[in-house]
Amino acid sequence: MSSPIGHSLAGCIISLYKESLPGSLQFQSKSILFYLIVANAPDLDFIPGFLAGKPNLYHHGLSHSIGFGVVVSIVATWLITRNTLKKPLREFTFFFICFLSHLLLDLFSIDGRPPLGIPIFWPFSNIYYMIPILPPVKHSLLDHATIGQFLTDLFSLHNLYVAGLEILLSFPFLLILIWQKNRKSQS
Numbered sequence: 551m552s553s554p555i556g557h558s559l560a561g562c563i564i565s566l567y568k569e570s571l572p573g574s575l576q577f578q579s580k581s582i583l584f585y586l587i588v589a590n591a592p593d594l595d596f597i598p599g600f601l602a603g604k605p606n607l608y609h610h611g612l613s614h615s616i617g618f619g620v621v622v623s624i625v626a627t628w629l630i631t632r633n634t635l636k637k638p639l640r641e642f643t644f645f646f647i648c649f650l651s652h653l654l655l656d657l658f659s660i661d662g663r664p665p666l667g668i669p670i671f672w673p674f675s676n677i678y679y680m681i682p683i684l685p686p687v688k689h690s691l692l693d694h695a696t697i698g699q700f701l702t703d704l705f706s707l708h709n710l711y712v713a714g715l716e717i718l719l720s721f722p723f724l725l726i727l728i729w730q731k732n733r734k735s736q737s
């Protein structure tokens with residue numbers, strides 16, 4: 551997996567890119583909040599594990615699949631378009647791309663905890679896939695790790711390095727898109 555910082559930055563980039571396209575409405579902070587939530591939605595699977603005292607227990611399950619992505623994108627689209635004239639299909643497409651960014655970042659990250667990778671193609675296939683290129687975010691390799699073990703690994707120097715790398719790689723894209731946004735609001 552990537553860190554919540556990496557997933558959030560990907561959500562920001564997709565949101566800013568969408569707003570920069572011709573025909574987009576004025577940039578809205580509410581919209582970017584939705585993108586941040588959708589970009590991190592698969593990792594909400596930590597919550598039931600936390601409640602059970604073992605955060606990793608349900609991580610990298612069906613929430614990391616395109617099937618779950620369709621459901622999340624439909625809900626987000628409904629919430630953001632119900633009181634506006636926004637085009638639902640366009641909103642759905644960008645929310646789904648945002649969700650996909652999470653799946654792709656996790657797919658390309660090294661996973662040391664079996665089953666390795668994510669069931670990205672569920673409901674069409676239950677097979678787990680991984681293309682180990684990106685450094686992993688550590689949060690213990692044990693399924694039954696305690697909250698203490700989980701947090702010790704999470705707040706490690708290694709994860710600080712990963713978050714720094716994510717910020718460094720995202721920075722040029724963010725800079726270009728923010729510059730475009732400012733130019734658009736001035737014209």
Ligand SMILES: [Zn+2]
Nearest residue numbers: 551592593656
């Ligand atoms: Zn994830």
